[in-house]
Amino acid sequence: MEQFDQHFREQVLFGANSFENIPFQEADSSPHFKVDPQIMEVELSKICEKYDADYWVWTPAPHDLTIKNAHEDGLAEQEAFYAKCPRLDGVFVPGGDPGENHPAQLIPYLNDLSEILHKYHPNAGIWVSLQGFNKEKVDYFFNYLDKESPDWLKGVVYGPSSPPIDLEREMLPKKYLHRFYPDITHTVRCHYPVDNWDQAYALTLGREPINPQPLMYTQLFNRDTKYTDGFITYSDGSHDDVNKVLWSQLGWDSKKNPKDIIYEYAQFFFGPKVAEDAAQGIFALEKNWDGPILENNSIKETLALWKGLEENNPDLANNWRWQQLIMRAYYDAYIQDRLAYEKRMEAEAYEILAQANTIGSDKAMSDALQHIKKADTELVSQDLKEKVFEYGEKLFQSIGAQTSVEKYQARSAERGAILDFIDYPLNNRWWLEDEFIKIGEFKSEAEKLARLEFIKNYESPEKAVFMTIFPVPMPSM
Numbered sequence: 001m002e003q004f005d006q007h008f009r010e011q012v013l014f015g016a017n018s019f020e021n022i023p024f025q026e027a028d029s030s031p032h033f034k035v036d037p038q039i040m041e042v043e044l045s046k047i048c049e050k051y052d053a054d055y056w057v058w059t060p061a062p063h064d065l066t067i068k069n070a071h072e073d074g075l076a077e078q079e080a081f082y083a084k085c086p087r088l089d090g091v092f093v094p095g096g097d098p099g100e101n102h103p104a105q106l107i108p109y110l111n112d113l114s115e116i117l118h119k120y121h122p123n124a125g126i127w128v129s130l131q132g133f134n135k136e137k138v139d140y141f142f143n144y145l146d147k148e149s150p151d152w153l154k155g156v157v158y159g160p161s162s163p164p165i166d167l168e169r170e171m172l173p174k175k176y177l178h179r180f181y182p183d184i185t186h187t188v189r190c191h192y193p194v195d196n197w198d199q200a201y202a203l204t205l206g207r208e209p210i211n212p213q214p215l216m217y218t219q220l221f222n223r224d225t226k227y228t229d230g231f232i233t234y235s236d237g238s239h240d241d242v243n244k245v246l247w248s249q250l251g252w253d254s255k256k257n258p259k260d261i262i263y264e265y266a267q268f269f270f271g272p273k274v275a276e277d278a279a280q281g282i283f284a285l286e287k288n289w290d291g292p293i294l295e296n297n298s299i300k301e302t303l304a305l306w307k308g309l310e311e312n313n314p315d316l317a318n319n320w321r322w323q324q325l326i327m328r329a330y331y332d333a334y335i336q337d338r339l340a341y342e343k344r345m346e347a348e349a350y351e352i353l354a355q356a357n358t359i360g361s362d363k364a365m366s367d368a369l370q371h372i373k374k375a376d377t378e379l380v381s382q383d384l385k386e387k388v389f390e391y392g393e394k395l396f397q398s399i400g401a402q403t404s405v406e407k408y409q410a411r412s413a414e415r416g417a418i419l420d421f422i423d424y425p426l427n428n429r430w431w432l433e434d435e436f437i438k439i440g441e442f443k444s445e446a447e448k449l450a451r452l453e454f455i456k457n458y459e460s461p462e463k464a465v466f467m468t469i470f471p472v473p474m475p476s477m
Helices: 003-011 036-051 071-084 103-120 135-148 165-171 199-204 214-229 241-250 257-269 276-290 299-313 318-351 361-376 380-400 429-440 445-456 461-469
Strands: 017-019 052-056 091-095 125-129 155-160 179-180
Touching: 003 036, 003 241, 017 036, 036 052, 036 071, 071 103, 071 165, 091 103, 103 125, 103 135, 125 299, 155 165, 165 179, 165 461, 179 199, 179 257, 214 257, 214 276, 241 257, 241 299, 257 318, 276 299, 299 318, 318 361, 318 380, 318 429, 318 445, 361 445, 380 429, 380 461, 429 445
Parallel strands: 017 052, 052 091, 091 125, 125 155, 155 179
Antiparallel strands: none
8 A cells, every 4th residue: 555655655755646547356366466455445435535636537337237136236346436435526437448338228327326426526527428439329419419419428538449539528518527548558469559669569568668758748748638627548568657647747747858857757766867868768679669679879878877877886686677677778789689680580591491492492491490490599689688677576566567477477478577578589480381381282393492582582472473474584585
């Protein structure tokens, strides 16, 4: 509870005035809970009351409200929770993600929910999102608002998979507020995917890595918040801590320079002595993700910067924010080294395949596969990998960060388990192995050679097409 109190207090210092929690989690739903979550849910309400911050909850309706008693059971669970909270300002019921209910069932549920909410918290508001709604559901919902103009609804929340933000604002009657639910926590398969992200990062860092992106999110903030009346950011952990502070600061002053925000962040959490260099290091981590890894010369410069900070500031070794940023610097550099190495192994394997006409297709495939598989046995830059795992352990000890499913019991592979994919293949050795098995079943050597020639040139379409049409060399003119 003390950790949560400190975390909320630090967010308030940077401008956060609302916190949203997911209630109704069972005590055995995670091996990491040190406090029963249903007790903690009420304690979070008390912390918000202490700092005069709004307390919100994200509470999906029962999955299928047409099932007998689902409506009533959902209301009963909510009422028991509302009665325990000393403060509750907003109840957000997502229309989808999760939820498959048609607004014909969802609206009566929300209406009844508002009566129960106001019994315990008269000034609290009911909010709903249209996430995952098709056109028919969207039209039904807005037709209802236009016709009935209900007073029990405070506003609509715009979130991932909602209708376009500008259209939703246009369709929403002016009496209702439009709250934003910006996704600052994910990198792929999400609301704001990282622009121009190398596939090697997507395969390894995945969906929830440490992701400070002050420049990208400043641009997105200025693009989208003009359609809304405020926001509570969508976060799934501690990995997006920099982004939380950035959004809170921009919420108070959208013209504030992100460089000033990040400098203040570094000065407050790391101290004035390292603030300038640490702020530069945060922007450098964002630059690491800009474009093809093998053409990004700043990745090693970023590592050098953070290594210097790491070595010269041992007093910050137990600071979890510090740990996260240094871990990312090592991780990025390791992936760059692996990608360069594995792509070289692949190019050399194709050179072996080019000898197939001379040494035979079967031997060429065997030798090429043996060579490209060195990526699994003759490893590179293990010193960088060891540092990543060292910081994974430090983060687990400091804040319980779960960077691995097996080692730290992360909920799933997509939930920040960046250690589990750090050695995911970055060349095509799995695909080549499958292709070679298929080719081995061909009946003639000519067929095998033709397919190998295609594979060797598959990244050069003009050569691949040519060799498909003319599987044997044309006579010289």
